Amino acid sequence: MLKIGDIEIKNPVVLAPMAGVCNSAFRLTVKEFGAGLVCAEMVSDKGILFNNEKTLGMLYIDEREKPLSLQIFGGEKETLVEAAKFVDKNTNADIIDINMGCPVPKITKCDAGAKWLLDPNKIYDVVAAIVDAVEKPVTVKMRIGWDENHIYAVENAQAVERAGGKAVAVHGRTRVQMYEGKADWNIIKQVKEAVNIPVIGNGDVQTPQDAKRMLEETGVDGVMIGRAALGNPWMIYRTVRYLETGELIPEPSVREKIEVCILHLDRLIALKNEHIAIKEMRKHAAWYLKGIRGNAKIRNEINECNTREELVTLLMNFVEEVENKQQSNAQAV
Ligand SMILES: Cc1cc2nc3c(=O)[nH]c(=O)nc-3n(C[C@H](O)[C@H](O)[C@H](O)COP(=O)(O)O)c2cc1C
Numbered sequence: 001m002l003k004i005g006d007i008e009i010k011n012p013v014v015l016a017p018m019a020g021v022c023n024s025a026f027r028l029t030v031k032e033f034g035a036g037l038v039c040a041e042m043v044s045d046k047g048i049l050f051n052n053e054k055t056l057g058m059l060y061i062d063e064r065e066k067p068l069s070l071q072i073f074g075g076e077k078e079t080l081v082e083a084a085k086f087v088d089k090n091t092n093a094d095i096i097d098i099n100m101g102c103p104v105p106k107i108t109k110c111d112a113g114a115k116w117l118l119d120p121n122k123i124y125d126v127v128a129a130i131v132d133a134v135e136k137p138v139t140v141k142m143r144i145g146w147d148e149n150h151i152y153a154v155e156n157a158q159a160v161e162r163a164g165g166k167a168v169a170v171h172g173r174t175r176v177q178m179y180e181g182k183a184d185w186n187i188i189k190q191v192k193e194a195v196n197i198p199v200i201g202n203g204d205v206q207t208p209q210d211a212k213r214m215l216e217e218t219g220v221d222g223v224m225i226g227r228a229a230l231g232n233p234w235m236i237y238r239t240v241r242y243l244e245t246g247e248l249i250p251e252p253s254v255r256e257k258i259e260v261c262i263l264h265l266d267r268l269i270a271l272k273n274e275h276i277a278i279k280e281m282r283k284h285a286a287w288y289l290k291g292i293r294g295n296a297k298i299r300n301e302i303n304e305c306n307t308r309e310e311l312v313t314l315l316m317n318f319v320e321e322v323e324n325k326q327q328s329n330a331q332a333v
Contacts, residue, residue, distance in 0.1 A: 002222045004139060005095070005137025013034070013211065013243070014035065016169075016229075017071045021230065024061060024062050024267070024271055025268040027040065028065050029263060031064065033233040033240075034236055035240075036067075037069060040058070042099045045076075046083075059093075069093065072099065073098070084133060085133050088135055093136065095167075100156070113175075115146075117142060117143060117150070124159040137166035137167075139160075139165055143171045147174050154194045161197045169224050184203075188203075192219045202226065206228045234251070234260075258319050260288070261315060265277065269308060278311060285311065289318075301314055302314060
């Protein structure tokens with residue numbers, strides 16, 4: 001069983017942290033589809049320390065989401081330690097994760113995110129200071145390196161372990177790759193072989209079969225799924241079932257997909273407000289509709305929606321349209 005510190009995680013399937021996506025509304029929905037662990041979107045250490053209202057709102061966790069890992073980012077030891085202390089004392093997160101993978105220039109130019117990857121000694125220093133300051137288990141999510149000439153994944157993971165970190169998640173790309181090219185699972189395997197703390201593999205798990213292959217090929221303790229879960233929480237459920245029983249459950253019907261989309265929408269409205277939720281939901285709705293034939297028109301129309309009623313009417317009309325088409329196709333056969 002995957003265990004991070006004292007936190008027992010009932011299966012090895014982990015929802016990746018995703019900024020602008022992994023708030024409580026989405027995490028809870030994914031949790032209900034069986035994820036062993038859900039990760040929250042990254043939160044700025046300085047935002048916490050300056051009591052920024054929006055940032056503090058990002059620390060909200062519904063009890064039903066637990067176990068949950070809350071990720072903070074920053075480029076300085078002192079502020080990261082203080083923010084970790086705040087998360088430790090004032091949130092019901094189970095795990096505090098440090099972001100050492102974000103490739104975005106706005107983040108790396110402040111020495112945060114993937115910038116840490118260039119110096120294992122600095123990683124040791126900051127992780128040890130955070131571990132010292134908090135009670136919750138501390139973990140690190142990292143990329144394999146900065147660029148192909150600076151791949152210190154093994155040294156960096158060993159530094160995390162020596163500093164008292166309780167797990168590492170490794171995305172098999174360098175910072176320079178951003179989201180391009182292929183994730184290098186071989187380096188994830190090397191990390192797994194080099195440390196004794198749990199290693200969670202990440203990158204390019206698009207199907208339940210990929211998850212199984214990653215576990216088998218790299219020996220990792222958990223598999224983290226990001227983009228494949230966007231608008232697709234049943235990817236998590238299908239993966240959990242596939243790993244447990246070998247059974248590949250069929251994709252849900254269009255109606256099921258849209259019903260989950262509306263559940264997600266209602267949770268987002270409850271979390272934020274209707275105006276913000278509808279705006280945020282536009283991208284999610286497009287993800288839920290991905291792969292459904294004839295979705296081009298509705299994807300454009302969604303961007304014009306301003307209320308729950310408009311969006312739900314649009315989605316439900318689309319379901320009926322698709323179902324009618326399916327029925328007449330079936331009759332024609
Ligand atoms: C929209 C989006 C937002 C992301 N935000 C974060 C983040 O806040 N923290 C983090 O560590 N990684 C973040 N990532 C990276 C993912 O956690 C993950 O490492 C990456 O997408 C590779 O996994 P995948 O191939 O399963 O998508 C983000 C990725 C995406 C697509």
